[in-house]
Amino acid sequence: MECPKEIVLLMHSYFDGDLQPEGEQQLKEHLRSCAACAAHFHELKKTVAFLQYAAHVAAPPSFAAKVMEAMPKERKTARLRRFLHRHPLLTAASLFFALTFGSLASSWGERGAFSVSADEHVIIRDHTVIVPKGETVKGDIVVRNGSIRIEGTVDGDVTVIHGKKYMASAGQVTGEVEEINQVFEWIWYNIKERFNRALQSIE
Amino acid sequence: MYFMDLFIKKRIKAIQKGDQNAYADLVDLYKDKIYRLCYRMLGNPHEAEDAAQEAFIRAYIHIDTYNPEMKFSTWLYRIATNLTIDKLRKRKPDVYLDEEVGGTDGLTMQAQLPSREASPEEAVESLELQETVQQAIEQLPEKYRSVIVLKYMEDLSLQEISEILGLPVGTVKTRLHRGREALRRQLGHL
Numbered sequence: 001m002e003c004p005k006e007i008v009l010l011m012h013s014y015f016d017g018d019l020q021p022e023g024e025q026q027l028k029e030h031l032r033s034c035a036a037c038a039a040h041f042h043e044l045k046k047t048v049a050f051l052q053y054a055a056h057v058a059a060p061p062s063f064a065a066k067v068m069e070a071m072p073k074e075r076k077t078a079r080l081r082r083f084l085h086r087h088p089l090l091t092a093a094s095l096f097f098a099l100t101f102g103s104l105a106s107s108w109g110e111r112g113a114f115s116v117s118a119d120e121h122v123i124i125r126d127h128t129v130i131v132p133k134g135e136t137v138k139g140d141i142v143v144r145n146g147s148i149r150i151e152g153t154v155d156g157d158v159t160v161i162h163g164k165k166y167m168a169s170a171g172q173v174t175g176e177v178e179e180i181n182q183v184f185e186w187i188w189y190n191i192k193e194r195f196n197r198a199l200q201s202i203e
Numbered sequence: 204m205y206f207m208d209l210f211i212k213k214r215i216k217a218i219q220k221g222d223q224n225a226y227a228d229l230v231d232l233y234k235d236k237i238y239r240l241c242y243r244m245l246g247n248p249h250e251a252e253d254a255a256q257e258a259f260i261r262a263y264i265h266i267d268t269y270n271p272e273m274k275f276s277t278w279l280y281r282i283a284t285n286l287t288i289d290k291l292r293k294r295k296p297d298v299y300l301d302e303e304v305g306g307t308d309g310l311t312m313q314a315q316l317p318s319r320e321a322s323p324e325e326a327v328e329s330l331e332l333q334e335t336v337q338q339a340i341e342q343l344p345e346k347y348r349s350v351i352v353l354k355y356m357e358d359l360s361l362q363e364i365s366e367i368l369g370l371p372v373g374t375v376k377t378r379l380h381r382g383r384e385a386l387r388r389q390l391g392h393l
Contacts, residue, residue, distance in 0.1 A: 012380040016361060043391025044383055050390050051355035054336035059238035060252060064230045067259045071223055 003037050011041050117142040211275050218266050230259055237283050243352040244287035246341040254290060258283035280367045284349055291345045339389040347382035350375055
């Protein structure tokens with residue numbers, strides 16, 4: 001006797017977990033009366049059990065390490081970010097440097113207003129500071145975004161930022177004379193200044 | 204489960220920003236599943252290791268294309284399954300075991316091959332049983348093999364399998380049905 005095809009479909013519905021109660025009833029009744037289908041069902045059950053039994057396999061112990069080794073090189077920024085994340089002190093230090101240099105470099109870029117640190121005994125004309133003949137300026141002079149012409153005497157250091165210094169033959173500077181026209185010089189100058197100020201505040 | 208999802212999401216975000224170490228956690232989490240899938244599909248530990256490794260690297264390279272609507276494991280399974288199917292296709296260019304044979308109601312030539320002789324004593328040793336099961340799986344055409352492996356080795360739901368293979372659930376059921384019947388011919392009498 002040929003069994004209805006439906007029966008095998010019901011068996012597979014059973015394995016898929018979506019056999020309805022009526023179907024289950026129909027299958028049960030058929031299996032009770034048909035040895036061939038009962039054997040078929042039993043074989044399927046065994047097959048599934050074997051499959052599930054065989055399921056367990058684990059990856060080889062060094063697998064994860066090998067995968068990570070074979071990975072393409074990661075972007076540099078990511079490595080740096082992780083590195084900084086792991087070393088907070090270094091991060092703080094590099095942040096400090098980044099901010100310091102960054103702000104200094106950008107303040108170099110903006111050619112600000114003309115300024116001069118001394119206004120007694122000097123003449124200011126067209127962004128040029130003139131120390132007239134016969135005059136003596138006591139203390140340091142810092143000129144920003146302008147030049148200085150020294151015909152008299154400066155009793156201290158002269159620093160010119162973004163500008164030129166002109167010395168008359170009679171002019172005299174007792175301290176150091178410095179022209180700053182490069183960004184690195186500018187940064188260096190600032191660091192020196194800050195360092196000096198820090199030293200002074202300690203003293 | 205919620206914390207697990209959150210953990211995975213965080214890792215994926217970090218990876219998408221380029222943090223490779225975050226990926227190590229995901230490899231650890233899924234290595235057994237993916238290796239097992241590859242092993243069952245390919246039937247050879249060495250090839251399985253290579254394939255699983257390649258799957259993880261592919262997933263990493265294409266992490267930007269991962270859609271978080273999908274479970275990460277589903278996406279990973281999809282990559283690994285496609286990879287192993289590709290390898291199987293390249294392996295046997297001359298034998299078309301999964302060609303359907305006319306007039307046999309969807310059964311393939313493979314299902315009609317006589318089943319391999321296996322004595323009951325052979326099945327007693329668990330290792331031998333494992334091997335017997337593996338050999339039976341390897342004789343399955345790839346389209347049945349993938350659903351059987353995903354269902355019974357990886358213990359996935361029909362819905363997940365349908366997502367992994369990009370097939371309707373109905374098709375997954377049909378393939379499972381045929382896969383089980385083919386395996387029954389090989390294993391049912393043990």
